[in-house]
Amino acid sequence: MTSANVDRFNSEAAAWDSNPTVLQASHLAHQAILARLPGSEMTCTYDVLDLGCGTGLLSLPMASNVRSVTAVDAAEGMVAALNMKLSDPSCKVSNVRAVTVLLEHPDDPAIQTDPVTGTSEKPRRFDLVVSHLVLHHIPDLQAVLRTMFGCLKPGGRAMLTDFEDFGPEARKFHPEHKMEGVERHGIKRTEMEQLLKDVGFEDVKVERAFELDKAVETQPGSGELEDTLRFPFVICYGLKPEAK
Numbered sequence: 024m025t026s027a028n029v030d031r032f033n034s035e036a037a038a039w040d041s042n043p044t045v046l047q048a049s050h051l052a053h054q055a056i057l058a059r060l061p062g063s064e065m066t067c068t069y070d071v072l073d074l075g076c077g078t079g080l081l082s083l084p085m086a087s088n089v090r091s092v093t094a095v096d097a098a099e100g101m102v103a104a105l106n107m108k109l110s111d112p113s114c115k116v117s118n119v120r121a122v123t124v125l126l127e128h129p130d131d132p133a134i135q136t137d138p139v140t141g142t143s144e145k146p147r148r149f150d151l152v153v154s155h156l157v158l159h160h161i162p163d164l165q166a167v168l169r170t171m172f173g174c175l176k177p178g179g180r181a182m183l184t185d186f187e188d189f190g191p192e193a194r195k196f197h198p199e200h201k202m203e204g205v206e207r208h209g210i211k212r213t214e215m216e217q218l219l220k221d222v223g224f225e226d227v228k229v230e231r232a233f234e235l236d237k238a239v240e241t242q243p244g245s246g247e248l249e250d251t252l253r254f255p256f257v258i259c260y261g262l263k264p265e266a267k
């Protein structure tokens with residue numbers, strides 16, 4: 024991520040949760056992930072890494088399904104918004120740890136602390152890595168997938184949701200004035216499948232997860248959001264093989 028991209032997300036952080044489409048997308052991503060996980064007797068032991076957590080719209084609901092969530096984001100404004108929610112007296116969530124870091128290495132000290140015990144184990148590895156609406160901002164997809172793979176325990180899984188590049192209309196997902204830091208207009212199923220396999224994932228699947236109706240610009244660059252377009256979202260699944 025470029026520093027311009029980090030600046031962009033810092034400036035968007037305060038208003039991030041006021042966009043109903045953003046809230047709905049995170050809700051649908053959470054449902055899509057839960058539907059593909061084993062039952063609660065298994066997942067209640069899971070330590071989860073949410074890469075590109077934003078204000079915690081996925082991390083917070085996930086927290087009730089799992090043992091812990093380590094929520095990381097390169098934009099400190101996003102992490103500050105999540106920490107504000109966590110410190111609110113009405114917030115009952117105590118198993119989420121939010122950290123500002125541009126995560127590029129599985130051994131990064133920022134993710135070595137257990138959110139529940141507060142102790143540090145090196146190297147700390149996860150049962151599940153999730154990310155939502157992040158991949159289309161990543162310049163080097165293979166590098167981030169390699170990092171995710173490295174962050175997992177043997178037998179751990181990645182479940183990554185983002186909108187799909189379904190053709191030229193996918194560009195309309197972002198208004199023209201928000202194109203900075205958009206590396207691609209959605210992700211491509213076959214490309215993601217290949218990349219996941221290339222970094223070592225097994226049982227790879229990239230499939231339709233849900234659809235989202237989103238207001239788009241009437242004319243590119245007009246700034247007027249009136250028309251609604253239906254965007255397909257995919258979930259990218261991969262399993263890190265057990266050590267042989």
Ligand SMILES: C[S@@+](CC[C@H](N)C(=O)[O-])C[C@H]1O[C@@H](n2cnc3c(N)ncnc32)[C@H](O)[C@@H]1O
Pocket residue numbers: 024029032045049074075076077078079080081095096097098101124125126127154155156157160161167
């Ligand atoms: C479009 S936002 C999505 C936020 C959140 N997942 C949501 O759906 O509300 C993408 C976020 O990914 C973060 N990001 C991108 N690459 C990252 C990396 N390598 N490490 C940490 N954060 C990253 C950005 O800072 C940004 O806040």
